[in-house]
Amino acid sequence: MSTNDITMVVHGPEVFDCGDVAWLMERLTPRVTLVAGVMARTAAEESRLPVEFVGEPPSAILRSIAGRAILVNHGKTGESGKIFGEIVASRLNNEQGLVHLECSSHTIFLWNDADASLGEEIAENTGFQREYVVSRMGHEPGRREIRGCLPGEPVCVNGIVIGRATAGTVVLEGTGDAIRPISGLIPKAHGIEKLHRIGGVDLSHAWCKSGQIRSRAPASGSRRTGTGRVVVIDHCGHEIFRELDADTGGVLAIGDDTTRVCGHICSHRGIPVLGIVDGDADHLVDTAYAPGSVIVEVTKERDDEVGVEVARLVPPYPVQWEEWVAQALAHLSTRGRVIYRY
DSSP: OOOTTOEEEEESSHHHHTTHHHHHHHHHOOSEEEEESHHHHHHHHHHTOSOEEOOSOHHHHHHTOOSOEEEEEOOSSHHHHHHHHHHHHHTSOTTOOEEEEETTTTEEEEESSOOHHHHHHHHHHHOOEEEEEOOOOOOOTTEEEEESOOTTOEEEETTEEEEEESSSEEEEEEETTEEEEEESEEEOHHHHHHHHHTTOOOTTTOOEEESOSOOSOOOOOOOOOSEEEEEEEESOGGGGGGTOOTTEEEEEEESHHHHHHHHHHHHTTTOOEEEEEOSOOOOOSOOOOOTTOEEEEESSSOHHHHHHHHHTTOOSSOEEHHHHHHHHHHHHGGGEEEEEEO
16 A cells, blocks of 8 residues: 655654664655654754654644654653653644554554554554554643653753653643652752743643653764854753754853753764863763864853853854864863863
């Protein structure tokens, strides 16, 4: 049966890193493949597959598609993958079911009276088993459950680590600009403080995740030209793609995990990073940096304050990267030490 009229919405880096997308594109020959997610885009760019990037969550993408569509995911476990599919299905229109291919368990989940004939076609083309399921997630205002956690894993809200999980489900509550953990979390006060500092968060629409945001090291690329605009990313590494363009010559990253995420994303693009850190990394991704990158650990202050100070040195016009980094390091003087230079 032909599936060449479907739109394939792909989430997460593992579907690329494990070869699922390449295999499914060959088996299903979809009309178009759309990529959702920051690390998914990074892995997709490295794969060089013919896909399109959409800066929206999977549910928003699926709601906008008029024809036949499927969601493809590869969770860290089969159960966590199913939980993710249920979250997406619960956010779709009431009359819109969801055909969800979970590659970690080779299962086609048909959520909420999804298109059974499409599920049958995909099963015949892939050999995946089908399972009919109903999403039962409620949306209590001001409260958010992050399910599928493994005890000890870092828990992120909008790319900022707010603590470590102690149970399979972390429950958060939001009141105005503040959030507080209800259960399942050893909080990281500095992380919650960072969320408050950038204006709080709407838990109903926040990007919440536990564990590493990518388990594979990034590819390396050739160094870009040494002149260009410096992009500032302050504890919001997941927003970096909104800032990068052809004129980007380097990135000032503020925060340990933000620096690691920016370095990871920019590595294959050859964009160097100046990272301002204070030593509280939660290791969300493997470290990798493009040539020209420098990481500075502040010695007596927090990366927040020092990073904002360095950000004031970024001009609104292109600079020669090495010269600007030298000026920034001179400004920091004895307040920090270079712990990495590439």
